[in-house]
Amino acid sequence: MPFTYEYPRPAVTVDCVVFGLDTEPQLKLMVIQRAHPPFAGEWALPGGFVGMDEDLEESARRELKEETGIDHIFLEQLYTFGKPGRDPRGRTITVAYYALINLSEHPVTAASDAQDARWFEVNHLPKLAFDHDQIVATALQRLRGKVRYQPIGFELLPRKFTLTQLQQLYEIILEKPLDKRNFRRKILKMDILVALEEYQTGVPHRAARLYQFDEKKYQQKIKAGFNFEI
Amino acid sequence: MPFTYEYPRPAVTVDCVVFGLDTEPQLKLMVIQRAHPPFAGEWALPGGFVGMDEDLEESARRELKEETGIDHIFLEQLYTFGKPGRDPRGRTITVAYYALINLSEHPVTAASDAQDARWFEVNHLPKLAFDHDQIVATALQRLRGKVRYQPIGFELLPRKFTLTQLQQLYEIILEKPLDKRNFRRKILKMDILVALEEYQTGVPHRAARLYQFDEKKYQQKIKAGFNFEI
DNA sequence: TAAGTTTAGTGTATTATGTACACTATAAAG
DNA sequence: CTTTATAGTGTACATAATACACTAAACTTA
Secondary structure, three states, rough: OOOOOOOOOEEEEOOOOOOOOOOOOEEEEEEEEEEOOOOOOOOOOOEEEEEOOOOHHHHHHHHHHHHHOOOOOOEEEEEEEEOOOOOOOOOOOEEEEEEEHHHHHOOOOOOOOOOEEEEEEHHHOEOOOHHHHHHHHHHHHHHHHHOOOHHHHHHOOOOOHHHHHHHHHHHHHHHOOOHHHHHHHHHHHOOOOEEEEEEEEOOOOOOEEEEEEOOOHHHHHHHHOOOOOO | OOOOOOOOEEEEEEEEEEEEEOOHHHHHHEEEEEOOOOOOOOOEEEEEEEEOHHHHHHHHHHHHHHHHHOOOOOOEEEEOOOOOOOOOOOOEEEEEEEEEEHHHHHOOOOOEEEEEEEEEEEHHHHEEEOOOOHHHHHHHHHHHHHHOOOOOHHHHHOOEEHHHHHHHHHHHHHOOOOOOOHOOOOHHHHHOEEEEEEEEOOOOOOOHHHHHHHHHHHHHHHHOOOOOOO
């Protein structure tokens, strides 16, 4: 049963707001330099057109891989932006996704569509093409809101991490200092971390214990209605 | 600067999940009976195609008005559904919105596109066309999550309401009983309600005081980072 | 090898918030 | 004026949030 009338249709794209964290205590954003008009040479979010037989999230993952080499990461739908005029080529609706990634385990290689792919500190972003500034602002708001009551922050850390790293992550996202003892008590009480018999290496001072996020325990606690507020 | 290549494009629609409440302690959902194929005669969410020069929210409001007569209500973007195959006519991406409405102040009149528009209790919904069941489930989840930390529930009540009505609303949405004294203390402490010098009428027992939601105070408190958890 | 430097790791007292719980007040109906 | 139905109120107890400072361990360097 095909469409009986054909209407003029908006173009549909996906865009990805990819947040990353490495050793520096600064949240970073992945941006690409556009190879083609409009806005050729300017910075923009990785993204592109939705394929006719592709699910939306699938499109987002494909574009991200094509343009930045990033694959297999946490990705969640953010919001859909569709104001007429947001793309000079004509009516375009974009479904925005946001992603979290641990930089030290995911090298980035600019590819095909993009001339260049780079990490910028979220507090020092260049002007972005289209309405991408607004999309990033929305993503930051979502991230800050969500991290407060869902432990998504682990996605930004290596698989094994110290409690100090975890605390710094929360401090960066929430933009406020946290008390070490209170933070540890709270996060350990959630009982979703496994303390490993391993310690940090290569530091010129006492080595910290490593922990791992326990996805299974977390899923169980969710079902039981447990509260993960920080 | 027009598009240089034209791709085949998905169709883009909006769908509205409209929750309503009247005197019965039951959350209701607005559904329409489809006048045309596909799924002619079946129940579905109000919605339709996005106009080429229309913002997404504008489309949602227009469709809602055309199909149900409902206008000027709380409306917020929910999620975008785009799995290939979700519409038998061909690839269709729908941007879903959810709305809250006070039934006693908003009569519903089925119009044009829809044969019939009706309220169903959310716990006794008929099978819905397309993937609309899933969209409703997502909306319910969002409503339950959101009502816990944002006072959006007022949208479901008349402008002037009693604290008992407000409490019942929370009990309906959260599906659990709340303590009267604790509830009142908490909600009044937020200081976003105005106690009126007016009382309920027409009840065969002591009349309850009426309150009004104070939008200005609420906006101020939001800016000050106030917490509205129930 | 002792002293210095740097971060890891730990407990307690105080305050604020959440929770559980039952009676009196008021208005209308009969 | 008694009955019925809902409105409206306070307190004691348990739990959670907050503020705060020292010792432990590992490496560096004199």
